[in-house]
Amino acid sequence: MVDSIIQNYTNSEKKMPQNLEAEQSLLGSILFDNKILEDLPTNFNSQYFFDPLHANIYDACISLTNVSRLADPLTLKNYLNDNNLNKDIDIEKYLLDLREGVLSLTKAKSYAEEIKNCYIRRSLIRIADDLIDKSINPKIEVTPDQEISETEEKLYNLAEKDKINSGPIDFKSVLTSATNQINEAFTRKGKLSGVDTGFSGLNRQLGGLNKSDLIVLAGRPAMGKTALATNIGFNAARSNNTSQNDSILIFSLEMSAEQLAQRILAEQTTIDSHKLRNGDINEKEFAKLVATQNDIYNLPFFIDDTPAISVGQIASRARRLKRTSGLGLIIIDYIQLIQGSKASEAQGRVQEVSNITRGLKSIAKELNVPILALSQLSRAVEQREDKRPILADLRESGSIEQDADVVMFVYREEYYLDKSEPSQRDNENQETFNERFSKWQDRRNAAEGKAEIIISKQRHGPTGIIQVQFEAKFTRFMDLAQDNRLPDQIY
Numbered sequence: 001m002v003d004s005i006i007q008n009y010t011n012s013e014k015k016m017p018q019n020l021e022a023e024q025s026l027l028g029s030i031l032f033d034n035k036i037l038e039d040l041p042t043n044f045n046s047q048y049f050f051d052p053l054h055a056n057i058y059d060a061c062i063s064l065t066n067v068s069r070l071a072d073p074l075t076l077k078n079y080l081n082d083n084n085l086n087k088d089i090d091i092e093k094y095l096l097d098l099r100e101g102v103l104s105l106t107k108a109k110s111y112a113e114e115i116k117n118c119y120i121r122r123s124l125i126r127i128a129d130d131l132i133d134k135s136i137n138p139k140i141e142v143t144p145d146q147e148i149s150e151t152e153e154k155l156y157n158l159a160e161k162d163k164i165n166s167g168p169i170d171f172k173s174v175l176t177s178a179t180n181q182i183n184e185a186f187t188r189k190g191k192l193s194g195v196d197t198g199f200s201g202l203n204r205q206l207g208g209l210n211k212s213d214l215i216v217l218a219g220r221p222a223m224g225k226t227a228l229a230t231n232i233g234f235n236a237a238r239s240n241n242t243s244q245n246d247s248i249l250i251f252s253l254e255m256s257a258e259q260l261a262q263r264i265l266a267e268q269t270t271i272d273s274h275k276l277r278n279g280d281i282n283e284k285e286f287a288k289l290v291a292t293q294n295d296i297y298n299l300p301f302f303i304d305d306t307p308a309i310s311v312g313q314i315a316s317r318a319r320r321l322k323r324t325s326g327l328g329l330i331i332i333d334y335i336q337l338i339q340g341s342k343a344s345e346a347q348g349r350v351q352e353v354s355n356i357t358r359g360l361k362s363i364a365k366e367l368n369v370p371i372l373a374l375s376q377l378s379r380a381v382e383q384r385e386d387k388r389p390i391l392a393d394l395r396e397s398g399s400i401e402q403d404a405d406v407v408m409f410v411y412r413e414e415y416y417l418d419k420s421e422p423s424q425r426d427n428e429n430q431e432t433f434n435e436r437f438s439k440w441q442d443r444r445n446a447a448e449g450k451a452e453i454i455i456s457k458q459r460h461g462p463t464g465i466i467q468v469q470f471e472a473k474f475t476r477f478m479d480l481a482q483d484n485r486l487p488d489q490i491y
Contacts, residue, residue, distance in 0.1 A: 017117075024098055027061075031061070031072055036105065040108070048112075060076050076095055124158070127151060146310075153312070195370055207461070210405075214373065218374070220389070226374065228410050231476060233331045248329045250303050250304070253333060261303070265292060266475055267476040308338075309339060312359075314338070314360075329371075336375065354399030358399070380392070406458050412447075412451045414449070450467060
């Protein structure tokens with residue numbers, strides 16, 4: 001049945017949507033009064049016209065008026081003779097007929113809208129034709145999922161065409177937009193311009209996670225990258241619960257959706273995550289679990305745990321969610337697990353990661369949402385006495401550092417101190433060992449339950465260190481209690 005439909009469709013002669021009368025009426029109105037151009041939508045352009053001659057006439061009108069010259073049949077004819085695809089048409093007479101055939105100048109906007117609608121329908125047909133052709137004659141290196149992603153991207157770009165700025169914006173518009181953002185931050189709880197992270201120090205330093213920013217969160221294994229990112233995402237979802245237009249989407253390439261959900265439940269119930277995994281809980285704890293589940297059940301929080309996902313698939317699924325449920329933040333765990341293209345693979349891992357980070361930054365700008373992307377660190381950290389990470393420790397650091405608007409590291413000194421608990425050396429007397437152990441113990445006690453979020457790069461503001469609390473058994477990061485709080489370090 002489907003095969004016959006496709007066969008009939010491909011063999012049929014399709015009449016492309018068009019309205020030549022509307023095109024003629026609009027052009028006639030412009031030739032009668034050039035000020036009509038000022039009333040048209042700023043994004044209206046010649047590609048909307050079906051007739052190539054009409055497109056040339058429109059472009060010529062734009063070119064002349066842009067240099068403050070009159071666009072009428074007499075001034076246009078010399079510019080159009082060479083571009084007249086139909087030599088049988090007397091271009092001067094055609095232009096005069098267009099102008100004299102004008103019935104109403106007030107309907108110019110309606111004509112423009114009809115012309116654009118026909119263009120959109122023609123574009124839809126071309127997208128459908130292209131999809132059918134590629135499906136009937138597939139390429140070996142292109143999977144059906146990739147075809148779906150590419151088609152979704154084309155449809156999204158077509159739908160968003162009017163919303164995407166493709167040229168210079170006047171300063172007045174930019175200034176108004178910037179002022180509105182400042183006003184939003186001024187009137188918003190916590191004085192945030194971006195997405196609420198749930199961490200006061202981080203919000204204060206970054207102003208929240210800002211739209212179109214690529215924020216990279218990196219750390220060595222066992223530092224708590226996933227836990228921190230999940231905490232931020234859940235905090236944002238809870239903060240945005242009053243608005244369903246701010247959904248949070250996390251791509252978990254390493255952990256399953258169920259594992260992430262268990263982490264969130266452990267954090268919210270303050271029940272040991274190990275006990276939850278094993279079902280080792282009492283009736284009181286189970287009741288607390290059910291109550292917590294009911295409390296957070298309707299939060300705008302989405303998890304995609306597809307392994308080895310590509311940048312194109314991330315973009316496609318994010319676009320889809322934005323259309324259906326709105327989108328406020330994307331979290332990706334983590335960059336090095338994203339599948340690169342076959343072309344970039346051949347160029348080496350550094351180039352592959354570079355293409356991935358550029359792609360993520362493009363998605364952030366296109367969808368106008370922040371992207372929080374996790375990244376691994378190289379083993380160089382382990383070779384230094386001071387284990388605090390620096391920008392050079394990023395794997396494939398050049399591209400990640402360059403494309404990211406913010407680079408943050410999570411660091412827990414407690415983890416490294418636990419691994420370096422001193423033992424008595426050969427020929428070391430007890431007193432010396434006790435003194436050395438005591439110093440280690442003091443450092444260990446001071447670091448217990450604490451972590452650092454190190455902001456090493458920020459395009460919009462200062463770098464610095466945010467002190468937070470970490471509770472391993474609940475996989476939870478929190479603000480330090482006020483009486484224990486260490487001052488934020490700014491450098």
